[in-house]
Amino acid sequence: MSRTQRLFDLLQILRRHRYPVSGEFLAQELGISLRTLYRDMGELRAQGADIEAEAGVGFVLRPGFMLPPLMLSLEEIEALALGAQWVAGRVDKSLSAAATNALAKISAVLPEDVRDGLQTSGLMVSNWKELAPTEQEDKHLAMIRQAMRHERKLDILYSDVNEVVTNRVIWPVALGFWERARVLVAWCETRSNFRHFRSDRIQSLTVATERYPRRRLSLLKDWRDEEACAQAKWDSRGGGREPMRDAADKSWH
Structure with missing residues (x-):
């Protein structure tokens, strides 16, 4: 599991619990060490997540944090990339450019491991010229x-x-x-x-x-x-x- 996916899963677990959850429970759920968990908590806080920690009690995610685009999984990014490729070859030039620009913006804020996976993906769409609008x-x-x-x-x-x-x-x-x-x-x-x-x-x-x-x-x-x-x-x-x-x-x- 990539770190990006792990951070996403950690957020989802915290969202499911209204009350503080112990670090031991979270680490066990994710299959990681406490040290790695604390490092992931620090990363989420740096991205804007309001996570409070109470000694001897656990962690709780306060309302209001919106999931940023960089938390998309590689498969989700690949799906968006395929969709953008399909759109680029079958719609008018304005909408085609919008699809390409949107994918570039998403790619720019992705973690390096996910961005590399997107760039090396072998998934393709056949965009023949005869399918494009005149x-x-x-x-x-x-x-x-x-x-x-x-x-x-x-x-x-x-x-x-x-x-x-x-x-x-x-x-x-x-x-x-x-x-x-x-x-x-x-x-x-x-x-x-x-x-x-x-x-x-x-x-x-x-x-x-x-x-x-x-x-x-x-x-x-x-x-x-x-x-x-x-x-x-x-x-x-x-x-x-x-x-x-x-x-x-x-x-x-």
Whole structure:
């Protein structure tokens, strides 16, 4: 067990106990000597943990200490690194850069043993260029995310699977990222219902100044309820696939 993981485990044990815990008990729980335990206590205090020690009684962690990012385990860091790699190859440039920057910031505050483990990890994600958004789609994805944050309507020209182009005014609700496509979930004013739009089929896009009349989270809940019903129908027919994923895959055949 690395020292980082041991410090994390020590904090978790202290959190579980409202009253002082003896050093002997803590050392036994962690499988370390009392000398090592006292050294670990000093390290946690140096990082801001309010740990009080009472002679003959034990140690207690006072409320208010927040777990810093450097206390993540190597496996947790590897999971974040894989996620950042996946994001970097399949989203717009702005979000890709944010993922890379976030991982760099986390890496900068990691203990040396964990940082070395991250840098020598053999875990990789396949980021083929053909999976990445085109320049136009990249621009549209950034605009869609902005519209979602501010709950703004979008005016789009959209080409369906049959290459029929229509003008739509939509309320962006969610954005799904699949292996080969990005799918926008939106309320369509033309259809008066939720629709799925592949972002690579959006020919032009304008973010309106007008906000849509309902909160996005409320719309998202309604869409999820509809998706759950649709999934149940699929399952009853032996479909076994997510309706939204099917929308993402349709035109690839």
